[in-house]
Amino acid sequence: MSESQKSYKVRKLEELLRNKKLPRQVVGSLVGCIHCGMCHESCHYALSSPDDPRMTPSYKADQIRKLFKRYRDWTGRVFPWWVGAHTPLTDEDLERLKDIAFGTCTNCRRCTFNCPMGVDTATLNRLMRGLLTSVGVMPEGVRVVSKDQWEIGNQMGVLKEDFLDTLEWMSEELAEELGHDRAAIPVDKQGSKVVYAINPREAKYDPRTIKSAALIFYAAGESWTMASEGWDQTNFGLFSGDDQLGGAAGRRVFDKVAELGGERLVISECGHGYRSTRCEAPNWAGVTVPFVMESSVMTMLRYIKEGRIKVDKTKNSARVTYHDSCNLARSCGFYEEPRELLRLVTTDFQEMHPNRTENYCCTGGGGAMSMSEYAPRRLKSGRVKADQIAATGAKIVVTSCHNCVDGLGDVIKHYKLDCQVKQLVDLVAEALVLDEPKPAEEAPQVAVTAAAGAAAQRDGRSLTGRRILVVDDEEDARTFLSMVLEDAGASIFQAADGAEAIRVALKERPDLITLDLSMPGKDGIETFTELRRTPQIAQIQVCIITGHPEFRKLIYDRPVAPPEGYMNKPVKAEDLVANVRRILELEKRRA
Amino acid sequence: MPEFKVGDRVLDIDEDGFIQKPEVWDEEVAKALSKTEGVEQMSENHWKLVNYLRQYYLEYGVAPMIRKLCKATGFKLNEIYELFPSGPAKGACKVAGLPKPTGCV
Numbered sequence: 001m002s003e004s005q006k007s008y009k010v011r012k013l014e015e016l017l018r019n020k021k022l023p024r025q026v027v028g029s030l031v032g033c034i035h036c037g038m039c040h041e042s043c044h045y046a047l048s049s050p051d052d053p054r055m056t057p058s059y060k061a062d063q064i065r066k067l068f069k070r071y072r073d074w075t076g077r078v079f080p081w082w083v084g085a086h087t088p089l090t091d092e093d094l095e096r097l098k099d100i101a102f103g104t105c106t107n108c109r110r111c112t113f114n115c116p117m118g119v120d121t122a123t124l125n126r127l128m129r130g131l132l133t134s135v136g137v138m139p140e141g142v143r144v145v146s147k148d149q150w151e152i153g154n155q156m157g158v159l160k161e162d163f164l165d166t167l168e169w170m171s172e173e174l175a176e177e178l179g180h181d182r183a184a185i186p187v188d189k190q191g192s193k194v195v196y197a198i199n200p201r202e203a204k205y206d207p208r209t210i211k212s213a214a215l216i217f218y219a220a221g222e223s224w225t226m227a228s229e230g231w232d233q234t235n236f237g238l239f240s241g242d243d244q245l246g247g248a249a250g251r252r253v254f255d256k257v258a259e260l261g262g263e264r265l266v267i268s269e270c271g272h273g274y275r276s277t278r279c280e281a282p283n284w285a286g287v288t289v290p291f292v293m294e295s296s297v298m299t300m301l302r303y304i305k306e307g308r309i310k311v312d313k314t315k316n317s318a319r320v321t322y323h324d325s326c327n328l329a330r331s332c333g334f335y336e337e338p339r340e341l342l343r344l345v346t347t348d349f350q351e352m353h354p355n356r357t358e359n360y361c362c363t364g365g366g367g368a369m370s371m372s373e374y375a376p377r378r379l380k381s382g383r384v385k386a387d388q389i390a391a392t393g394a395k396i397v398v399t400s401c402h403n404c405v406d407g408l409g410d411v412i413k414h415y416k417l418d419c420q421v422k423q424l425v426d427l428v429a430e431a432l433v434l435d436e437p438k439p440a441e442e443a444p445q446v447a448v449t450a451a452a453g454a455a456a457q458r459d460g461r462s463l464t465g466r467r468i469l470v471v472d473d474e475e476d477a478r479t480f481l482s483m484v485l486e487d488a489g490a491s492i493f494q495a496a497d498g499a500e501a502i503r504v505a506l507k508e509r510p511d512l513i514t515l516d517l518s519m520p521g522k523d524g525i526e527t528f529t530e531l532r533r534t535p536q537i538a539q540i541q542v543c544i545i546t547g548h549p550e551f552r553k554l555i556y557d558r559p560v561a562p563p564e565g566y567m568n569k570p571v572k573a574e575d576l577v578a579n580v581r582r583i584l585e586l587e588k589r590r591a
Numbered sequence: 592m593p594e595f596k597v598g599d600r601v602l603d604i605d606e607d608g609f610i611q612k613p614e615v616w617d618e619e620v621a622k623a624l625s626k627t628e629g630v631e632q633m634s635e636n637h638w639k640l641v642n643y644l645r646q647y648y649l650e651y652g653v654a655p656m657i658r659k660l661c662k663a664t665g666f667k668l669n670e671i672y673e674l675f676p677s678g679p680a681k682g683a684c685k686v687a688g689l690p691k692p693t694g695c696v
Binding site: 141144145148155156157158162165166169173199200201203204205206207208234270367369370372373374375376402403406409413 | 593605606607609629653654656657658659661662668669677678679680681691692693694695696
């Protein structure tokens with residue numbers, strides 16, 4: 001076929017195949033396959049259609065490999081028949097590739113985990129989806145949703161006024177149930193510690209999970225808010241393979257949390273949303289996220305462990321099993337925490353087999369729920385899942401993913417299983433024991449801050465009323481820092497090593513910690529990480545003071561919220577006071 | 592494209608069972624569709640929901656937010672799930688002859 005006869009889509013795709021920069025795992029996946037058949041045993045499509053070789057992951061991946069062989073590899077250009085390269089692309093090929101990339105793989109990565117050669121078929125498949133998407137070849141469902149996510153800012157086209165109306169409605173329902181309006185959902189509340197982002201499905205069709213989450217935040221006395229915009233944590237960029245959409249959707253959420261001064265973005269139970277927002281979007285968007293991101297499962301678990309909420313597991317006595325979402329378990333390593341939480345709020349938990357990273361897909365992964373054209377194939381592939389569920393004898397299948405809720409719901413209906421699907425937030429809310437309502441957490445803090453400010457004004461010393469923990473193994477340094485800060489009006493505690501620092505921080509709960517990095521025993525980096533990971537003291541401001549400026553990267557690379565300040569020794573007295581004051585002022589503004 | 596038989600008519604449906612042409616919808620179609628969604632008998636309450644969904648869809652071209660549905664019909668959220676076990680998106684919208692809602696549902 002001559003160049004002029006080719007459609008624009010074909011020419012464009014050929015250009016992309018020749019020139020697109022390929023990540024390392026894609027290059028490895030293009031050459032690594034030895035056709036051993038392990039992936040066949042791993043794939044729910046292949047297992048449900050054992051007679052159809054086109055369902056085997058290596059076959060699907062081969063269709064993509066052939067393309068790269070043709071357009072990337074010189075051997076494919078010179079003797080394509082010999083090296084198994086693709087024939088020149090046609091429009092029909094694009095449709096066929098669409099059918100494979102979107103319709104026979106949910107990118108669940110089970111074959112990836114079971115490949116002895118480390119071939120990442122799911123990543124290869126997502127790359128193919130992205131290439132097709134960039135020339136406009138994609139299922140209609142994916143196109144519509146991506147458009148809404150680009151243009152309206154959430155994947156279901158929920159308008160701002162409708163969203164706010166829905167939150168208000170849930171607040172009213174809570175008020176009706178509790179007899180007071182203190183559990184109302186805060187919206188755009190500046191300086192809240194937690195910003196809660198959700199899946200639009202919750203607002204549009206089933207806001208019961210929003211209500212449950214609000215009740216839990218209220219019971220924990222959390223300082224939290226939802227945002228009127230940038231509240232959609234889902235990301236169709238992951239499904240369509242469009243990194244630009246992925247970055248844009250992620251950035252909207254990040255920007256809003258930063259604008260609200262939030263310290264923690266809590267992501268409601270959604271597998272692909274969690275993976276996209278927490279693990280992928282910072283890369284897609286090319287940004288560094290300055291706050292902590294966590295799944296609401298972690299938040300709820302922490303509340304129970306810290307005693308901030310009380311639960312009575314006997315309220316959930318039906319047999320439950322847990323379905324691991326592919327994105328949570330295989331892509332984020334997030335599978336023990338949901339189980340820990342589940343055991344705290346239910347009495348009869350039965351594992352599904354296989355489980356964790358070996359669990360089978362709900363059938364709805366990779367955006368499959370939005371592609372009706374592949375529904376029969378999807379439901380056929382659900383036989384594996386149905387057998388797994390039936391073997392547990394559970395009445396409730398629990399999952400931490402909205403896609404799984406719908407995927408499993410379809411499987412349960414199609415295979416006539418006698419059970420229902422719930423999320424952890426439902427079960428925690430169900431098990432919740434509400435004591436006397438706690439006052440909102442920020443109230444006393446505002447009072448303290450105001451009192452400190454007033455006291456500071458009275459005596460002219462800028463740190464009056466502040467409580468600071470000075471951590472340094474050198475006595476001279478400790479004494480110097482303490483003296484300067486004390487002169488500025490602060491109350492000082494001291495610690496000579498990391499272990500002591502954690503102890504004192506837990507006991508005294510200072511406003512700020514100055515932390516040396518090179519110390520014997522538990523060093524500063526370790527201590528810092530532990531501080532951030534210990535929930536009771538995670539929020540304390542930290543100013544690193546070190547003689548090693550090169551450690552900065554080490555500290556900022558830790559997977560925890562970065563320190564609020566970083567100073568190099570030797571430190572001048574006035575710089576120290578100014579820095580500490582700035583950090584504390586910053587907190588005051590946020591509060 | 593799969594087909595769906597209602598009386599002696601044959602309608603086009605998508606693979607998830609949603610009818611493709613909203614204009615062919617009538618009470619008979621709704622009754623037949625409701626059986627696929629675990630609703631054996633359409634009660635007055637079922638009709639109230641379905642009629643609102645349909646009217647909203649014909650006017651705006653999209654399914655309404657559940658908030659609007661509850662406000663307009665006076666049903667509580669849980670009551671909707673009692674009426675249509677597969678929920679408002681997949682259950683009620685299907686019976687009302689809407690196309691499948693877009694997104695993660």
